[in-house]
Amino acid sequence: MKFSKSSLTRRRLLASGMAAPFVSAIPGLLTPARASETTKIQFMYPVGASGDINTIISGMITEFNETHDGVEVEAIYSGSYDNTEQKVITSLGVGEPPSLWLPINSALQTFLGLDAIEDLTEQAKSDDIYDDFISGFIDTTVSEDRLYGLSFQASTPVLYYNKDAFAERGIENAPVTWDDLLETAKALTIRDGDALKRWGLIIGGGWHDWMFEAYCRQNGLVPWEKDKVLWDRPEAVEALNFWKTMVDAGCMPKASTWQGAANDFMAGTTAMLYHSTGSLTNLRKSSPFEVGVAFMPKKKTFGAAQGGGPIMIAKKQSDAKKEAAWTFARWMTNTQNQAAWGEATGYLAVRKSSWEQPEMQAYLKEVPQAKVALDQAAYSGAFLQVPAYSRARDVLKSAIDRTLEGEVAAEAALTDATAEVNREITRVLRRQKG
Known part of the structure; x- marks a missing residue:
């Protein structure tokens, strides 16, 4: 068709x-x-x-x-x-x-x-x-x-994976839980001395806020209500800390770009990729290996935005x-x-x-x-449907990226981001009411 x-x-x-x-x-x-x-x-x-x-x-x-x-x-x-x-x-x-x-x-x-x-x-x-x-x-x-x-x-985001890389490491199935994801990403990462040959996992950059909401949902939290965000909740902090754990374990880069992450996957320089399902046809047809697709792994439940x-x-x-x-x-x-x-x-x-x-x-x-x-x-x-969502996205992405860079702890970053965005939402709602 x-x-x-x-x-x-x-x-x-x-x-x-x-x-x-x-x-x-x-x-x-x-x-x-x-x-x-x-x-x-x-x-x-x-x-x-x-x-x-x-x-x-x-x-x-x-x-x-x-x-x-x-x-x-x-x-x-x-x-x-x-x-x-x-x-x-x-x-x-x-x-x-x-x-x-x-x-x-x-x-x-x-x-x-x-x-x-x-x-x-x-x-x-x-x-x-x-x-x-x-x-x-x-x-x-x-x-x-x-x-x-x-x-x-x-x-929605999905987990893409390189079936050849999995077979090479003797891995039969895509990860199902966060713990599985970490261990699988470690097993798939390849280094030659200090030189990185292949990441275990890359999360498409530019949309870290979208991916983060999926992590929150996997931990049992919808991280927003119609008039506020809930990023300072323990479930959200735990989600970002897990993400940072994967970076600290050396199996995932701190940052990437949206298209660059897809290109890395197709080139075989990452074995797993979080990306939009809208990229399926391109990834499947452009990769020199069979592409597997799986649910994003869960903590308490499966979840995606x-x-x-x-x-x-x-x-x-x-x-x-x-x-x-x-x-x-x-x-x-x-x-x-x-x-x-x-x-x-x-x-x-x-x-x-x-x-x-x-x-x-x-x-x-x-x-x-x-x-x-x-x-x-x-x-x-639905993904982050709050007033001033564009500003909210920018603030959240900054908090996530600063955490992954090691500049600030997850709890502090998300607490500050929550307070800043909720003040902005309140201001916008007040202005709309006249």
Whole structure:
């Protein structure tokens, strides 16, 4: 299954009922896009995993434009999630936001605070969104029981491992617990005197906060509530101390970059890697060895934070653009496209029906690793949905990195970070209340 004219044809989309614009039978909702006119909209999106995902999304947009009269989507690649958020906020400030954008799901409260995103609850209720979307992914776009986006680029971190390296060391199975992880990472690390030949484990850099939340969840703690963070709790401190233990044991580097960590894995200079499931296809196809995929190891329970993001629609734009934006968002997340998207990238198809498609079933038989993240999603939840989340991420990443560098103890770093971020959240909430 590929994104191409031959596979995602207009005939196929019409047969599945997905090419037609959404038609509302409820007064006050969006109405069909006007085929007699061409409504031009902009879609701003990042790329958050390794591989040429930009090309895949661009191909989908081209396919949409070729199969939909009356709507023309301009693709705006914006780099990272952080860059996307800043560009959208800047455009909102001058009153010219893109019609749709793809933020990380943690940005929900930020955009709600700016009164920037359309409430899609009634459209979704009159469609099949609540019935067919996997509930855990829907939850990342819900606030006060209202829906503000369509899940699209759903992910969790998973543990990738080099099966050749495991066989070389006589290791038969992926680690299941934190203790297993430490011992396995030690066994896989190779040094020649003082020269490092291979790390046992690398955790993708740039997203240490995302990985840390997974560790907290594995230790029985969701490290935030809607109006505060809980990083100073004993479970969180224990999680960071364990991470530091792996660094001190010499089996994991203190720091890395997101793409660099993936490159190290594919080059064989690390035997295990924590990275997004959205990197699966690239890692599997680009590595000269068989790639294994497993749940992130547990302490008290398995756990992960859901990453990736939904497609959000701008609130302050014309009705015609809102209609066109819904048509596009609905098409990007239809059953066939989500199945193809999951196969092409490794991101999780957000629809139940996508996983039931014959093409997806055949793919899972060929690549059973693709189902690991879906199974792990049963133990996952939304990632850091608090006001001022961007500032919170920066503060937490600094606390983690300083701890791993040995500059400060985990408890002190997390206590200070918690206090600083909760003050900022309080300030933001006070300002929003006026």
